[in-house]
Amino acid sequence: MLRARSGTRGSGRNSHRAHLLARGFSPEELEQVAAPIALYPDALLAQVMMASTYPLEVVEAARFLEDNPELKDTALDDALKEKTWDPSVKSLVSFPQVLTMMNEKLDWTQKLGDAFLAQQKDVMDAVQRLRSKAHAAGNLETTKEQKVIVQQAPPTEVKVEQAPTKVVVEQAPRSPTVRSASASSRATRRLTHSRRRAMEGPSS
Secondary structure, three states: OOOHHHHHHHHHHHHHHHHHHHHHHOOHHHHHHHHHOOOHHHHHHHHHHHHHHOOHHHHHHHHHHHHHOOHHHHHHHHHHHHOOHHHHHHHHHEEEEEEEHHHHHHHHHHHHHHHHHHHHHHHHHHHHHHHHHHHHOOOOOOOOOOOEEEEEEOOOOEEEOOOOOOOOOOOOOOOOOOOOOOHHHHHHHHHHHHHHHHHHHHOO
């Protein structure tokens, strides 16, 4: 009985997915799909969209993070080299919250991937509409973490860039040269002796 119900639900989802792919996503549906990630920085947004086309690898990567919480930095990089996942999926390992969301909302992830593969331009247009609305409402502004660029030339485009890390290099002050008292005393004696000889004139 449980298997029959599970199979029915799976068939229903597949049928609905096939129907969406056949007729295409409407602008409203694309905005709903893109809404959770539309305000992400451009670089992260691109990786999420590409990774959504590999939902099974997203699941594997999320489980990998759960099973290996101690892996950091070089050890994590070395472990990822052994994986055959798409580079976009590997890049999301550095964003565990995003990867977890994609894993927990797998239906949404798959829908985003389908939309991105079938209607990439329409998806990006939906992102721009959502960003424009958020910017107009004051919900998308430049902060310490990101830089928002609005290009007014039609069509209006809103870019979100991650703020570069500032590296401040301070030059250490030079230590003043300190002459020892003995050296200063010797120099003074030499100068006094030279002046005395000049005043006495050449010896006969």
